Amino acid sequence: MPQPDRLPNSPDFRVTLPNGGGEARGHLLVEFGGNGTHKFLLEEGSEVAAEMWQGLGDYQRRLRAELRESGALVDAPVDPQRPGAPARWMAAHDIVCNSSSAAASLAYGYNASGPETWRSAEGHPLADYLSTGWRPPHKGWLVRGSNVSGHNLVRQLWLKEGVVSLVGGHLPPLEEADPTKSSLRRFVEEGYEGAASYNQKRGLVDELHAFLTQMRVGDTVATIGDGRLYLGEITGGPVQAASPGGLSNLRRTVAWQAQSHAYEELPETVQQKLSVQHDVVDLTGVLDALDGLTGRTEDTVMVGPDDASELPTAERPTPRELSLPEVTEDLAADLLVHDRAWLDEMRELLLDERQLVLYGPPGTGKTYLAMKLAEYLGGGPEQVKIVQFHPSYAYEDFFEGFRPAEDPETREVAFRLTAGPLRELADLASREGNRHIPHFLIIDEINRANLAKVFGELYFLLEYRTRSVRLTYSGDDFALPPNLFVIGTMNTADRSIALVDAAMRRRFAFVELSPRTEPTAGLLARWLKREGRDPEPAHLLDALNARIDDADFAIGPSYLMKPGVYRDGGLERTWRTKILPLLEEHHYGEGLDVAARYGLDALREQRPSA
Numbered sequence: 072m073p074q075p076d077r078l079p080n081s082p083d084f085r086v087t088l089p090n091g092g093g094e095a096r097g098h099l100l101v102e103f104g105g106n107g108t109h110k111f112l113l114e115e116g117s118e119v120a121a122e123m124w125q126g127l128g129d130y131q132r133r134l135r136a137e138l139r140e141s142g143a144l145v146d147a148p149v150d151p152q153r154p155g156a157p158a159r160w161m162a163a164h165d166i167v168c169n170s171s172s173a174a175a176s177l178a179y180g181y182n183a184s185g186p187e188t189w190r191s192a193e194g195h196p197l198a199d200y201l202s203t204g205w206r207p208p209h210k211g212w213l214v215r216g217s218n219v220s221g222h223n224l225v226r227q228l229w230l231k232e233g234v235v236s237l238v239g240g241h242l243p244p245l246e247e248a249d250p251t252k253s254s255l256r257r258f259v260e261e262g263y264e265g266a267a268s269y270n271q272k273r274g275l276v277d278e279l280h281a282f283l284t285q286m287r288v289g290d291t292v293a294t295i296g297d298g299r300l301y302l303g304e305i306t307g308g309p310v311q312a313a314s315p316g317g318l319s320n321l322r323r324t325v326a327w328q329a330q331s332h333a334y335e336e337l338p339e340t341v342q343q344k345l346s347v348q349h350d351v352v353d354l355t356g357v358l359d360a361l362d363g364l365t366g367r368t369e370d371t372v373m374v375g376p377d378d379a380s381e382l383p384t385a386e387r388p389t390p391r392e393l394s395l396p397e398v399t400e401d402l403a404a405d406l407l408v409h410d411r412a413w414l415d416e417m418r419e420l421l422l423d424e425r426q427l428v429l430y431g432p433p434g435t436g437k438t439y440l441a442m443k444l445a446e447y448l449g450g451g452p453e454q455v456k457i458v459q460f461h462p463s464y465a466y467e468d469f470f471e472g473f474r475p476a477e478d479p480e481t482r483e484v485a486f487r488l489t490a491g492p493l494r495e496l497a498d499l500a501s502r503e504g505n506r507h508i509p510h511f512l513i514i515d516e517i518n519r520a521n522l523a524k525v526f527g528e529l530y531f532l533l534e535y536r537t538r539s540v541r542l543t544y545s546g547d548d549f550a551l552p553p554n555l556f557v558i559g560t561m562n563t564a565d566r567s568i569a570l571v572d573a574a575m576r577r578r579f580a581f582v583e584l585s586p587r588t589e590p591t592a593g594l595l596a597r598w599l600k601r602e603g604r605d606p607e608p609a610h611l612l613d614a615l616n617a618r619i620d621d622a623d624f625a626i627g628p629s630y631l632m633k634p635g636v637y638r639d640g641g642l643e644r645t646w647r648t649k650i651l652p653l654l655e656e657h658h659y660g661e662g663l664d665v666a667a668r669y670g671l672d673a674l675r676e677q678r679p680s681a
Contacts, residue, residue, distance in 0.1 A: 097111055
């Protein structure tokens with residue numbers, strides 16, 4: 072019997088059965104099955120589950136029974152190394168299945184998606200090797216072009232010439248009409264060797280595949296430029312075209328709508344989708360909202376190359392430089408900071424140093440201020456990531472390392488290289504289109520971890536932002552992007568963690584938040600005035616801190632800025648359960664009557680003579 076033709080460039084695929092049930096192997100065939108996808112050959116010796124799960128279709132049940140009756144599936148030999156493994160059968164010869172999903176369902180004994188289940192030896196899904204696949208008839212896409220290596224292509228090219236484009240200068244001529252992910256991965260690995268990190272190359276493959284293969288004529292396309300959303304309809308297939316610097320050498324023609332929309336006026340669901348920081352984003356989930364912005368109909372006026380005169384005249388390309396927004400009086404008022412100049416200094420320190428630590432006793436609002444500053448200076452919460460250090464925190468948690476991960480199909484656990492919060496944020500900040508946008512990492516309780524152990528070679532990069540180092544695990548050459556800022560918070564009351572080494576001091580600017588100096592000293596009084604409350608708690612807090620001889624143990628105002636404090640008995644309850652225990656710990660072993668010295672009655676008696 073002639074051997075069926077194997078699909079060219081199709082590797083061997085495998086699935087591992089659950090609970091130690093063995094392994095099935097196979098490959099794609101040239102011939103198409105009845106559902107329009109490639110047939111799949113399940114290889115001789117493959118093991119399949121003998122048990123059939125509830126919900127398995129009638130066709131699959133009949134097929135398994137026929138294969139069993141014909142002798143194509145026989146009992147697999149018992150493996151003494153796998154005691155208690157579930158019953159399984161084995162393919163006595165090659166079995167041709169109608170599709171990869173049919174082969175996966177045969178192996179598992181339940182309905183399974185072949186394109187996602189079968190994996191190559193490198194772990195890539197079979198879907199990466201398929202050039203065709205079902206997709207909704209109408210999809211929506213976001214393509215970013217407002218900052219491509221410093222050029223605003225939306226204004227300078229896309230709207231004027233009726234196109235949308237991607238950078239692809241390192242790609243060879245693409246001969247396939249619908250290149251598979253596998254082909255694109257090969258091109259990217261070869262063309263971008265040394266020019267992009269592993270994570271960046273993986274993201275580039277996904278974006279190229281979406282732009283070249285998944286986008287179709289008639290799909291909606293959106294982009295952001297100068298704070299406005301532009302919508303259009305894709306009218307042509309992808310082409311490679313020469314362009315200056317290779318900035319737009321992958322193009323599709325688009326009929327852009329004449330009407331644009333202010334970003335801040337968009338529906339929240341659309342804003343959330345647009346905040347995803349990739350160059351190509353699938354917007355199909357919010358397509359109805361996009362279509363509803365202009366009431367998309369067959370008669371919608373579109374803008375193309377012939378009527379580009381309706382659009383603003385292109386300006387000379389100027390790279391967008393990294394900057395932080397100016398501090399406003401409204402921000403100072405919102406944060407209850409006594410003087411805008413103090414916030415101006417915080418902004419200048421971040422621009423100069425890129426790293427900043429807010430330190431002081433508990434309750435001084437360090438974390439709150441760090442988050443609010445980061446969100447304001449970064450342009451929104453989507454540019455801010457927060458982590459909290461603790462004594463067992465390590466480099467592998469913070470940056471990257473091998474961590475156990477369970478395969479959702481096989482339930483087997485394997486160690487995989489996983490990016491930590493700093494690596495994720497750095498890769499996001501360094502993507503084209505993001506490099507002028509500030510991104511912030513907030514490290515709460517930064518001195519509770521072994522900093523030399525957590526930062527590793529990143530200590531060098533904190534000081535030398537223009538240099539790169541070879542990473543311990545991935546082997547990538549890595550540099551901290553200039554638009555990544557770090558704000559740490561440090562509690563000085565715990566003396567066991569209060570000290571940091573000289574290397575840390577040199578790499579961070581340190582700003583104290585003390586209840587005895589502004590902006591913290593008068594914060595509670597300003598808050599009480601804004602809330603229309605009695606100023607007594609502010610006077611009591613000032614009197615309390617005046618009696619505490621150690622500045623590191625002064626009490627911050629945030630303890631008294633909570634609604635529960637101002638319910639009946641709330642001030643006394645907060646003083647007894649939150650504030651006095653801190654001072655009892657401070658004076659532990661001294662024999663001091665803490666309540667008599669720091670209690671509300673003692674402080675109130677002092678006020679008339681103050």
